[in-house]
Amino acid sequence: MKFDTPATNNPIDQLKIVGKPVDRIDGPRKTTGTAPYAYERHDVAPNQAYGYVLGSGIAKGRVTAMDTAAARAAPGVVAIVTTLDMPRLEKGAMNTAWLFGGPDIQHYHQVIAVVVAETFEQARDATAMIRVSYAREPGRFDLAAEAPNAQLAAADSGEGSGAAHEERTGDFEGAFAQAPVTLDATYTTPDESHAMMEPHSSIAAWEGDKLTVWTSNQMIAWGKRDLAKTLGIPAENVRLDSPYVGGGFGGKLFLRADAVLAALGARAARRPVKLALTRPLVANNTTHRPATIQRVRIGAERDGRITAIAHESTSGDLPDGKPETAVSQTKLLYAGANRLTAMRLAVLDLPEGNAMRAPGEAPGLMVIEIAMDEMAEKLGMDPVEFRIVNDTQVDPEHPQRPFSQRQLIQCLRQGAERFGWSRRNATPGRRREGNWLVGMGVAAGFRNNLVMKSGARVRLDGSGGVTVETDMTDIGTGSYTVIAQTAAEMMGVALEKVTVRLGDSSFPVSAGSGGQWGGNSSTAGVYAACVKLREAVAQRLGFNSAEAEFTDGQVRAGNRSAPLGQAAGADGLVAEDHIEYGDLGERFQQSTFAGHFVEVAVDVATGETRVRRMLAVCAAGRILNPKSARSQVIGAMTMGVGAALMEELAVDKRHGFFVNHDLAGYEVPVHADIPHQEVIFLDEVDPISSPMKAKGVGELGLCGVGAAIANAMYNATGVRLRDYPMTLDKMIDRLPEVA
Amino acid sequence: MSKVSLRVNGEVRNLELDTRTTLLDALREHLQLTGSKKGCDHGQCGACTVMVEGRRIYSCLTLAVMHEGDAVTTIEGLGQPGNLHPMQAAFVKHDGYQCGYCTPGQICASVAMLEEIKAGVPSHATADLTAPSQLTAEEIRERMSGNICRCGAYSNIVDAITEVAGRPA
Structure with missing residues (x-):
């Protein structure tokens, strides 16, 4: 279904189930500890061995040697894979830092080995026996010191915010110079960690050249594509399954080392391997929200109207990384004829900076909204009124x-x-x-x-039950529930009649969970699939689909009525579709x-x-x-x-x-x-x-x-x-x- | 390796374990009771909270072999889907969870924490050490602060606990 004209009345507007504050349908499982997270899938593959990863002890340089003799001889050890065993693996499309392979160290706690053993305790113990020799090189670790070398850089956060390297409207400098009331202040925000409760975890199992990874990931299709690319195998040979995600906040948007090392460990051990990043690895091995230095200049008339506004941000990242898009909201938030935004990027040898919940706007608003408070005080205005005047x-x-x-x-x-x-x-x-x-x-x-293309498959069974399958994830956001509400509303059944299955890459590709696009986009995809299913139901029943009403488990058209399940037949009735978008996003902000x-x-x-x-x-x-x-x-x-x-x-x-x-x-x-x-x-x-x-x-x-x-x-x-x-x-x- | 016998959710479980095995890993890996979560393995997050002999502990900070004969109650022992413990039901009703990973620990801690208040165990938030402990939101927040919820469901968790404790939220 292409969504390219504004929505008119549709079955969702009935709001019998959508819009209601129903309890989450995954609540009983989560509150009883029976919702299975990635590391807990004892059921999916027999004979799982334990992997334990070793992170680099230096931030920049090379691994010159790794002595694994003692580790290999340690009790219970099945296999060891070190970064010196293979050339650097290809990077996923979404990754800035490479994940494994080769002697070069790009950041602290980059994974340099995985030890596979019969038990967790044995794997941990053997990992500590690996002797690593490094050739350390100096690195750039201080954003303030590197800021003078930062270059103008455009970027899209990939999550709904972005800005050109420099963007000008009107004459900022001229208007700022003439403004009777001005502010020029510099602010800083620090590096932050997602710190989700569940560390990155994966179980990997090979069957011939087919790989299945039970993992914890927000974006299943990206993860599948990038895992295949990193391992150099066809994407169709990879299956990801991530029905429950113990928090992400952007930290599980991308393929991370847990999935790669579980797969490599399983290949070496010739049996399934499960591993989790230890908590101390999460901050330095994965991604973080980058620190920023932000300068804001605002000029206003005495009545509070902004005439000039500038927001510039400097952040750092590894080579080929991107800036934190902290200026993006300032392009849209307040009026003002003369405007300037700019982003600068310094090269740092710290771990990869990348998206964390509301990348761009979160640190950007932390700054611009203090600046607005400071300006209101200079103007002698109430800060609420100052914002309203500049709407x-x-x-x-x-x-x-x-x-x-x-x-x-x-x-x-x-x-x-x-x-x-x-x-x-x-x-x-x-x-x-x-x-x-x-x-x-x-x-x-x-x-x-942001709106994202999103697909779903819906299946009607003979008892009037509806099953939704999509690779959408629920990272705590409530996807299971809003998707069930959508399907129930569309098909005219009670919420209890809907089963939702998520997070499996064999399901239709969804929007995934990121950039606060998941709820709207994934339910819109379910809507599209349900529209198709409604047509198929009407056709089966011989009803005019334009007239058919779906309520209380019944389908009605004119004076005819039939139970919904009757249309399913013995084999059930399946429909699949996706939502995609036209240019409404360009025409409207x-x-x-x-x-x-x-x-x-x-x-x-x-x-x-x-x-x-x-x-x-x-x-x-x-x-x-x-x-x-x-x-x-x-x-x-x-x-x-x-x-x-x-x-x-x-x-x-x-x-x-x-x-x-x-x-x-x-x-x-x-x-x-x-x-x-x-x-x-x-x-x-x-x-x-x-x-x-x-x-x-x-x-x-x-x-x-x-x-x-x-x-x-x-x-x-x-x-x-x-x-x-x-x-x-x-x-x-x-x-x-x-x- | 060492033998240990635990009474887990009312059932005697005999195990032969590497002595380095934490109570948490004994539950999760050997008994496949994965409701208790590993968030940090360091005693910093509370996701592994279980009750041992009625008292809440971080099961990642204690070795299984130290608990010979002990009664261990995990989230699985409190209630099951379709047969929820009142605290589990209150968490569902008040949406006191999001990703669900800290949730079993929060619930086990909540149940044990209310017993501590009943028993008159004081906390940092208790003004008068000799008076009976009060069931205030401040007390609940203080006593639950060893259980981190990164999703930030705290406000709802306090509502759920308050309801179970018998006071209006």
Whole structure:
């Protein structure tokens, strides 16, 4: 099905099941521990051996020798594969760092060996016996030091944000020079780790030249293609299966070393091999959100109208890598006739920087939304009003291009009302409760809505049951449930009559889980397949398909009616289709919006910040399931608290690695850090987006949160911080005198 | 190798294990009870939380052979699909999970944690060490902070626990 004109009325609009806050259908399995994750598939292949991987102890240079004699002689060892056993493997299309093979070391904890043994304990023990000799070379590990050498670089995050290397509209410099009120400030955001709870894990089994990998991956088709390419085998010989994914956040978008090494280990051991990256390998072996240095300049008239806005970002990555697209939202978020965005990329020898939840917008909004707060103060304006004054209903760089929907003003106004914004004291540092300085902050949330081609197969059986198969993944997002809701609504059956099977590369290729496109795109693909199935059902029953109504397990047309299952026949009835998109995305700017409101308390003596209240008001098209959508948003808000207050991969600039590479050193929010969170979804349907009229929310909930917290901290204390994370050491010497 | 006998979810299980085997790996790899999760293998995340003799512990931080004769309750022992423990049902109702990987640990910790409050075990958030422990959101958050949820379902988890504990969310 090609979606190239705005959606009109369709069966989804009945909203009997879609749009309802139903419990997740995978809930009973997840809460009883019976949902099988990649490393837990004891059932799928007999005689599994254990793999354990060894990471490089240097960041740059060469492996000159590996002595594996002791390891090979260790109890239980079945096979050892080292990076010196083969030339460098070809890189997957989505990978920047190579994953295995050859002597060259590109980053710390690059995998250099896998040991396969009868037990986990034996594999771990033998791995420690491998003696590695290195020739170490100096590397570039300090972004600030390399920034002067950074080159202009365009990039697309691949996840809905992007920018040219430099983009100009009007005359920024001239307008900025003439503006009566200006801001010119530089901010930094650190390297961050996805830190999903389930480390990257795979079981690999060969049958002849056919390979099956039970893995944990967000994008099955990419993973299958890139695993085949890396191993140098035909893609049709590879099957991936990933029905449950223990968190991804972008860290499992791409093929990673676990799948490659499980496959190589299994080939060497001649039996199935299971392995997981150990927690300490996750930060340095895989990908991370790159650190940025961002400069923002804003010029405005005294009435608050922005006349000039510039956002420039510098980040680093390995050779052939790409910049963090932190300026992309600034192209679209606010009005202003004279504009400049630019991105610069420095070459670093740290692990690969790549997409993490809301790549581009997450760190970009952490910065631009502090800058907006600073400008509002210079103008003597309320920060909510300053944003409203600068709203735009069209793409500011291409004014002929409207937003399909844009309710940013409503998000901000409703949020201000609900949060009690009028009680905020505009003068910082004035609200004191015992030892606590209390403040409120606001930020706009913005994230583009991407639509992706997505396929599905639906099967009707004689009892009126419907089975959906698609290689879509559920990474905690609720895909199982919204897909079941879509099929139930389309086929007129109860939710319980729908079975959803996901994550298998033998199913039709879906949008996958990334860039907050998964929910809308994958359900639109299921919609397309169901439209085909409805036609086939009507034809089987001899009904006019245009008239046929599907309700309560019955099909009705005119005065005729038949049970849905009757159309299935003995063999069932199968339909397969996909959704693909025309040029609506070019003609209209599709984005999602939020108003984030936060109240914090800062200890006047220690600078410790506690988040007291959080509210997000979101406008993101039709909400397919308000319960799971709300969870996506609160989860993202929680990640925003981490980004604002604690998350930072600490770079060892001498040896070139992230030091705090586990969950004790890399701090993420825990229960005690998170208050009750409130989320409001504005009524919105977006017929430009898809037949579902939905958009994404999974990343919107993160976009802007960090700045709202930073702005609340400023309102509480009068101390303006511009370097994330905003830890107490950056504030303590600037706090007001303790009375 | 060493023999060990565990009472897992009410059933005696006799195992012969490499003495280096953690309780977590004994459960996951040898008994194929994969509901207890390995998130870090370091005692940093809580995904492996089980109850041993009624008390919650990180099963990755203890060796199986140290638990001769011990009663171990895992997520599989609390309830099954179609026969959910009230805490499991409350997690479903309040959507107290997303990816599901920390969930069994959160649920085991929740069940044991409520017993700790009942028994008057104080926490860092307890103002008066001699008074009975209060069942406040602050207490729940403090006592559950050894169980990380990177998906960020905390607000919903606290609602689920609060409901099971018998207080309005």
